[in-house]
Amino acid sequence: MESSMEIATSDRGLLSHILTRLSEPQDLLSASMVCTVWNDVLTRAAAKKLTIRSRVRLPSVLSRFKHVKHLNLSMCIDQLQDQDLEMASESLKNLSILTLGNPDEPQECISNLGFVGFVNNCTMLEHVALTFIPNLQDSGIEAMTRVCNRLSAINLVNCRNLSDDALKSLKNCENIQELGLKGHFGFTPSGLVKIGENCPTLLKLSLELEPSVDITLALQSLATYCRNLQELSLKF
Known part of the structure; x- marks a missing residue:
């Protein structure tokens, strides 16, 4: 026995x-x-989820768990580097969920070019949450929406260098169902209109922007184009 x-x-x-x-x-x-x-x-x-709290663990962990589908880097205590993202993207080809950035401390060493390289390798992404990535630019979001055609949820927090062009690139997301924008961005009222025009498939939208940002036109656009919207959260 x-x-x-x-x-x-x-x-x-x-x-x-x-x-x-x-x-x-x-x-x-x-x-x-x-x-x-x-x-x-x-x-x-x-394959369900891997949470990394220190970048020094990345090489050894990624080499053992190549089938991870959810990578959570929001609790990382270190400043992540572009090479860390490159390493992760080369190992995790099946990644579908990415959580990157911490609301308490900006990831200042991640460049826009580094993020573009990451998404070009991780084209299976479906859910992406990016928090306090100050160097992220419109071209980074455009690259993500262009190559990751399975994207259904995008949540952005305090990515201050993003402007209206980032919202225009949402037209590439044919199946987006969830969008969250919180904190400080470079969006204008006319730019926010693009959410409704470009995302008719939205089911859930959360806007928590600065009080000075007028969202009146954006709400009119949502009422016109997003007929299936089920959940709308507004905070100012």
Whole structure:
């Protein structure tokens, strides 16, 4: 008969229940190196979500978990570099969800060019949340909307260098259902009109902009073009 230890180390259902409770990348990495069974279980589990809290962990973790579909870098305590994004994009070809940036500290070392390189490698993206990426420019959003044709949700927070051209590029997103804009941007009232004109498939929209930004024309545009809108959140 198998011992309880043998069962614990070979039963994939039991292992998945136990190992998926690990959250720290270093713990995941250590467990994945125990044996091929554990590595296989963790690799499959990691396909759901991987949260990185320190950029120094990226090389070792990414090399072990190449099937990750949700990469969360919002809790990273370090300033991420363009090469970190390049490394991630080269490893995670099936990535569908990206959460990047922290509301408390801007990621000032990520360039617009670095972000463009990232999205050009990760064309399977469906949900993208970008927070406090000060160097992100309109051309970065345009590149993302152009090459990632599965995009259905975009949430942007305090990306201050984005202007109306970023909103114009939303016309590339044929299936976008969710859009969130919060904080400081370079959008104008006439630019915000493009949300309605370019996103008729929207189901959910959240606008939390500066009080000085007039959204009257934007709301009229939404009423005209976004007939399927189910949820609208406005905060000033």
